[in-house]
Amino acid sequence: MELSDEIHVKILKLCERGDELLDENKVDLAITKYLSALELVPNPKSDWEASTWIYTTLGEIYLINKEFNIAKEYFYNALNCPDGISNPLILLRIGETLFETQDLEQSREYLLRAYMLEGQDIFGEEDEKYFNSIKSLI
Known part of the structure; x- marks a missing residue:
């Protein structure tokens, strides 16, 4: 449509x-x-x-x-829209907001998904704490 x-x-x-x-x-x-x-x-x-x-x-x-x-x-609303689930930026941003709200386990899940789609480059301009939170999982 x-x-x-x-x-x-x-x-x-x-x-x-x-x-x-x-x-x-x-x-x-x-x-x-x-x-x-x-x-x-x-x-x-x-x-x-x-x-x-x-x-x-x-x-x-x-x-x-x-x-x-x-x-x-x-971001969760965007995730449920067309192509949202496969959009690395949306996944990254959900991971960041979850990190900031202290939901670290869920945060790592979304940050890892973003990493799997885009690699480390997606973290290029982000605070290193986000990438560091998944580094041991890679």
């Missing part, structure tokens, strides 16, 4: 505006734009590819802001 061109364009414009607002450090306004874009995605949201990247972007925002439980919720 594909979104209509009209809906797709509206979603893209809202997300682009959200990106611009993030660049301007207007985080709350950016979140509003991404949530508005998500509202345009038909239900069930988990059936649509657009939801995968909108949920991931929202998770990233909350991860950066150290609101780990909210970030984790968005």
Whole structure:
């Protein structure tokens, strides 16, 4: 299934505006734009590819802001969308949020999955504590 061109364009414009607002450090306004874009995605949201990247972007925002439980919720939503389960970035981010919420066993599972898909490169710009947590399992 594909979104209509009209809906797709509206979603893209809202997300682009959200990106611009993030660049301007207007985080709350950016979140509003991404949530508005998500509202345009038909239900069930988990059936649509657009939801995968909108949920991931929202998770990233909350991860950066150290609101780990909210970030984790968005990443889990992204995981359940098209191609989410095989997306190494989503797996990495879930692993990181689980690590930060002290769910270390689950964290290692997701970090290891990300590693298995992308290798050590996926940890390139991440805090070394995440890779170190799975190093003994590799």
